Amino acid sequence: MITIVKDTDYDRVDFYSMHLINLKVILTYMILIILKVEISKANDESCPISRKTVQIVDECPDSLEKWIKAAMRKNCASFANQCSKPSKLQYHCVINSFVNETIEVCAYPKNIVLGFCTEYSFSGNMIQQNIRTRCPIFQNNRCPMYYRSTDAYKYPGCYKLTKESANVSGDRMTVTVPFSLKIVPKEQKRGDHVVHDVVLILCFTINAVNMLALIGWYCHKRRRQISKENTPTMEKP
Secondary structure, three states, rough: OOOOOOOHHHHHHHHHHHHHHHHHHHHHHHHHHEEEEEEHHHOOOOOOHHHHHHHEEEOOOOHHHHHHHHHHHHOOHHHHOOOOOOHHHHHEEEEEEEOOOOOEEEEEEOOEOOOOOOEEOOOEEEEEEEEOOHHHHOOOOOOOEEHHHHHHHHHHHHHHHHHOEEEEEOEEEOOOOOOOOOEEEOOHHHHHHHHHHHHHHHHHHHHHHHHHHHHHHHHHHHHHHHHHOOOOOOOOO
């Protein structure tokens, strides 16, 4: 028995493979371009001089009057000419990422959302929300769902978290507060969140393409099998 196989079957396999490869290349280039653009934006969200202005303080201002007085003393304007956006550099007094210190720093202000306390990330060199804190459960001066980082003085409960007694055990440190708050010793570079998100998107996209390729290969193989079963055969003379 001789089974007649059409050459077009192999042509379709080659075309399908080339089409899949081209799709992967295009998606990879698109994600790399997005990554480059987003990294550029992220670098534009902070000023390199901010790290040099970091100073650990015993307490932060808890009123507008004290905030203005501290801002005048810090004189962030004297560092502004070293930033790409000088007018954005402003005084901040916030908690650190470990929630065990209060910090004065000249940095670009940010919108803080979802009721978290404001922190300065030294590794990311930026002001951002501290996702380990739950400011809305404070009894007084709860953080709203949205506020500017320069209004951090309105929510002194965030500063009080740094004063709570700490229990050190092994390589982890747990701060005892009215709610569960765990502090890891190595600060994560959440300032580089854009890179992290794009890498996740890249991995997801590649996995999705591979999954589609597997499904397409299975469907194509199934069609070929059905085609062979329906292909007329001829006996040898």
